[in-house]
Amino acid sequence: MHYFKKSLEQLKERGRYRSLTLSEGIDLTSNDYLGFRDHPKLREAALRAIESGIDLGSGGSRLLRGNHSAHEELEAFSAEFFGYERSLYFVTGFQANYALFTTLLTRHDVVLYDSLIHASVKDGIHAGHAKGVKVEHNDLNAYEDALKRFRDEAQQIFIAVESLYSMDGDFAPLQELYDLAQKYDAILIVDEAHATGVWGESGKGCAESLPRENLMTLHTCGKALGIAGGLVCASGNIIDTLINTARPFIYSTAPPPLQAVLVREAFRLVQSEEGKERRQRLHSICNNVKSQMGGAGSQIVPIILGEDSHAVFVASALQKAGFDIRAIRPPTVPEGSARLRLSLNADLDKEALDQFFVHLMPYLQDQAA
Ligand SMILES: Cc1ncc(COP(=O)(O)O)c(C=O)c1O
Structure with a gap:
C-alpha cells in the first residue's frame, strides 16, 4: 500500500x-x-426504443445470448455507409483497436505505426505477436524506408495511422500512404476516431474517397456520433476472423442494444441536412481559429x-x-x-x-x- x-x-x-x-x-x-450527445432526436430514439421494450443489457457475449438485431442492423448499415463488405461493432473504440491489433497480426507479420498513434493501437501491438516498428510522425520517406526494410521478412505488412491525430490535430497524408501501401503490398489500417462524422464529403471520414482494397478503417461512435462504441470496417474474411478469434470480442458482454440503436440514429443525423449544416458550421469555426492560431485547420x-x-x-x-x-x-x-x-x-x-x-x-x- x-x-x-x-x-x-x-x-x-x-x-x-x-x-x-x-x-x-x-x-x-x-x-x-457535432453536439449530438444531447440531441433531441437521439433522446426521442432512446425513449421510443425503451417504450418498445428493448432489453437494457445484452445478456452475454455476441457469440452466446448477447447478439441482438440492433447490433446487426448497425453493422449492416455501417458496412454499406463506409463502403465495405462487413463491419463489426465493439463496446468501445479502445476495445476495437485492441482486438484488431492483437488478433489479425501474427508473429510472421510486421506493423509500421505512427509515433503519435493512439494508446489503444500501441497497447494492441504491444500485447500482440507482430513486430511493431515505430515510424516518425507523418514522414512518408520514413514509411517508405521501413517498407523497403521489412517487406521481405514480413508475411503481411501493415501500416497503422490515425486520419486526424487526437492530440496534435493534424491530418495524415492518407492518399500517399495508401499509394505506398499498394506499392509494397501492405495493408493500411486507418483509425478515423476524430474524423468520423466530421470530415470527408459526407462525414464518412478522411479515407472516404480511397479504394477499399487493402484498407481497413475504425470508426469510434463516442466522439462526433455522440454515443459510444467502435466499428471496424473491413472485408468479410477479416470480420469473420475477428468474430472467431478476437478475445476482447468473444470474452466480453456485448454492447447494450440501446447503444447500437442510438449509434444507428446518430448516423441518420450525420446523413441529414442538419448533420451537413452542423459539419459546415464546425468547418467554418475551424477555419476562423486556423486564421488566428495557424495549424492544420481541424x-x-x-x-x-x-x-x-x-x-x-x-x-x-x-x-x-x-x-x-x-x-x-x-x-x-x-x-x-x-x-x-x-x-x-x-x-x-x-x-x-x-x-x-x-x-x-x-x-x-x-x-x-
Ligand atoms: C485515435 C483514437 N482511437 C481510439 C480511441 C478509443 O475510442 P473510445 O473512446 O471509443 O474507446 C480514441 C479515444 O480517445 C482515440 O482518440
Missing part, C-alpha cells in the same frame, strides 16, 4: 497527478464535435506550453474564467510538450471563442517573451 501512496506523491511532485472532475464552463474539451487545436506544471496552471486559470479546457501531459503527449487541447464543436459561438482567446493570449505572450 505504501508503494501506491509514494508513487502518487511522485506524480504530484512532477505536476502529473490527475483526478476526476465534473464538467463545468464552456465546452472546449469534449469530442462531441477541430483539434494543440496549444503547446511545454512544462507540465505550466500547462496545469494555464488550464486552471482558464477554467476559473469559465472555459472547460484541460491540460494534456505526458505520457499522453511526448515529454516537454504539455499542452492545452482546444477542441472545437459546432455549437460554439463566436463571442465565447473570442473571449477565450482574450483570456489565453497573455499566457502565450509570456511564453514568447
Whole structure:
C-alpha cells in the first residue's frame, strides 16, 4: 500500500497527478464535435426504443445470448455507409483497436505505426505477436524506408495511422500512404476516431474517397456520433476472423442494444441536412481559429506550453474564467510538450471563442517573451 501512496506523491511532485472532475464552463474539451450527445432526436430514439421494450443489457457475449438485431442492423448499415463488405461493432473504440491489433497480426507479420498513434493501437501491438516498428510522425520517406526494410521478412505488412491525430490535430497524408501501401503490398489500417462524422464529403471520414482494397478503417461512435462504441470496417474474411478469434470480442458482454440503436440514429443525423449544416458550421469555426492560431485547420487545436506544471496552471486559470479546457501531459503527449487541447464543436459561438482567446493570449505572450 505504501508503494501506491509514494508513487502518487511522485506524480504530484512532477505536476502529473490527475483526478476526476465534473464538467463545468464552456465546452472546449469534449469530442462531441457535432453536439449530438444531447440531441433531441437521439433522446426521442432512446425513449421510443425503451417504450418498445428493448432489453437494457445484452445478456452475454455476441457469440452466446448477447447478439441482438440492433447490433446487426448497425453493422449492416455501417458496412454499406463506409463502403465495405462487413463491419463489426465493439463496446468501445479502445476495445476495437485492441482486438484488431492483437488478433489479425501474427508473429510472421510486421506493423509500421505512427509515433503519435493512439494508446489503444500501441497497447494492441504491444500485447500482440507482430513486430511493431515505430515510424516518425507523418514522414512518408520514413514509411517508405521501413517498407523497403521489412517487406521481405514480413508475411503481411501493415501500416497503422490515425486520419486526424487526437492530440496534435493534424491530418495524415492518407492518399500517399495508401499509394505506398499498394506499392509494397501492405495493408493500411486507418483509425478515423476524430474524423468520423466530421470530415470527408459526407462525414464518412478522411479515407472516404480511397479504394477499399487493402484498407481497413475504425470508426469510434463516442466522439462526433455522440454515443459510444467502435466499428471496424473491413472485408468479410477479416470480420469473420475477428468474430472467431478476437478475445476482447468473444470474452466480453456485448454492447447494450440501446447503444447500437442510438449509434444507428446518430448516423441518420450525420446523413441529414442538419448533420451537413452542423459539419459546415464546425468547418467554418475551424477555419476562423486556423486564421488566428495557424495549424492544420481541424477541430483539434494543440496549444503547446511545454512544462507540465505550466500547462496545469494555464488550464486552471482558464477554467476559473469559465472555459472547460484541460491540460494534456505526458505520457499522453511526448515529454516537454504539455499542452492545452482546444477542441472545437459546432455549437460554439463566436463571442465565447473570442473571449477565450482574450483570456489565453497573455499566457502565450509570456511564453514568447
Ligand atoms: C485515435 C483514437 N482511437 C481510439 C480511441 C478509443 O475510442 P473510445 O473512446 O471509443 O474507446 C480514441 C479515444 O480517445 C482515440 O482518440
